[in-house]
Amino acid sequence: MNEWHELDNRYMMSTVKRIPIAIERAEGNYLYDTEGKKYLDLFTGLAVNILGHLHPRIVQAIEEQGHRFLHISNLFLNPPAIQLAKRLVEHTLPGGKVFYTNSGAEATEAAIKLISKWISKTKSHKNGIVVLKNSFHGRTLGALRLTRQPSVYQDFPQLSFPIYEVEVNEIEELEELCIKEQPAAILVEPVLGAGGVITLSSEYLMAIRRICNEQQMIFALDEIQTGIGRTGKLFAYQHFSFQPDLILFAKGIGGGLPLGGIIAASHLANVFQYGDHGTTFAPSPLSAALGNAVLDVLLEEGQLERGRQAAEELWDQLTALQKKYPQILHYIDGKGMMLGIRTHLNSDEVQQLQQYLLQEGILVNVTAKTVIRLLPPLTLSAAEIDFFINKLEHYISYRLSVKED
Ligand SMILES: *Cc1c(COP(=O)(O)O)cnc(C)c1O
Numbered sequence: 001m002n003e004w005h006e007l008d009n010r011y012m013m014s015t016v017k018r019i020p021i022a023i024e025r026a027e028g029n030y031l032y033d034t035e036g037k038k039y040l041d042l043f044t045g046l047a048v049n050i051l052g053h054l055h056p057r058i059v060q061a062i063e064e065q066g067h068r069f070l071h072i073s074n075l076f077l078n079p080p081a082i083q084l085a086k087r088l089v090e091h092t093l094p095g096g097k098v099f100y101t102n103s104g105a106e107a108t109e110a111a112i113k114l115i116s117k118w119i120s121k122t123k124s125h126k127n128g129i130v131v132l133k134n135s136f137h138g139r140t141l142g143a144l145r146l147t148r149q150p151s152v153y154q155d156f157p158q159l160s161f162p163i164y165e166v167e168v169n170e171i172e173e174l175e176e177l178c179i180k181e182q183p184a185a186i187l188v189e190p191v192l193g194a195g196g197v198i199t200l201s202s203e204y205l206m207a208i209r210r211i212c213n214e215q216q217m218i219f220a221l222d223e224i225q226t227g228i229g230r231t232g233k234l235f236a237y238q239h240f241s242f243q244p245d246l247i248l249f250a251k252g253i254g255g256g257l258p259l260g261g262i263i264a265a266s267h268l269a270n271v272f273q274y275g276d277h278g279t280t281f282a283p284s285p286l287s288a289a290l291g292n293a294v295l296d297v298l299l300e301e302g303q304l305e306r307g308r309q310a311a312e313e314l315w316d317q318l319t320a321l322q323k324k325y326p327q328i329l330h331y332i333d334g335k336g337m338m339l340g341i342r343t344h345l346n347s348d349e350v351q352q353l354q355q356y357l358l359q360e361g362i363l364v365n366v367t368a369k370t371v372i373r374l375l376p377p378l379t380l381s382a383a384e385i386d387f388f389i390n391k392l393e394h395y396i397s398y399r400l401s402v403k404e405d
Contacts, residue, residue: 197340
């Protein structure tokens, strides 16, 4: 056990099983530990560092905004945040408006409050929110109600607003429920993240849009993990031809700093009035300045397109590996730079694989116990893809040779 590991155990609550390496610095697609060892970062701080670490445009934005002001409160006009809101709205739901938060869970809270306010304002008879089995929408108590993973919610108070849990991609079940129970909204992740990287079918997403139109429900999309270029578009729904009513964002938008929020379409843009919601810190001017830098790099400097090509290369190579070793690699789900590798290994063996990759200098995440989740930066290079694929293949052939013995 190294010194930092020991101090961590002594002074920090153990809410996460930490990878026992102490990080000294990070640059580009690599983390460096205090022993000087280098790691290829294939999960980008859980889908945050979409441009890798210390991208020059991010560093420039820190320096510029860092010399102007860091915090002013919501009582003043905040140019970097206004500019970012304008760009987010113009790229998603023109005519809509943004409410900022400091995190993803708070974006979910804001969505719950906006939906509740909409119900009371329109004197709707509708009530409750539909969510998917195994969804993840955050860990504060309101958001936790919508997070349908028993291990995450079971020991905590359940707020009493009604929710309905439905199976992923089951259109009939959803439609029957919406007609019978008259919920006010449905909230889904386009690709379930912490639930194991499960992609919603385009038919399902289109059906949600149709049902919400027919039943006058709010279609809310949690793009906290899938947004900001992660799947190859600015937001994942932009692969399809529909528009949601509400978009939740966080993770990648702050360029590494905390920032989140919701974008409401025009018919919901004025649901919140003075005093209905607020927070002291959000939007942090520095986070917002970094948000603008992230959008500059993605949209104006072509990184979204280059990231899409890198993701295609990664998918091609992983798919080829899966075809070569179907006895180990079951299938790969996800979209763009969000991949869930499902194997025929049990959870101990998957952890062993994660350990092996760590030793070889590659960081991958495991979610839903056995799904190897990759959330690489859009800046991943062809050489880095080869490096990862080679190491993965090496482990697979080793496993197969052990099994044969
Ligand atoms: C991470 C995540 C959240 C919660 O965001 P925090 O910033 O951790 O509160 C909510 N929804 C989804 C889909 C996420 O991936």
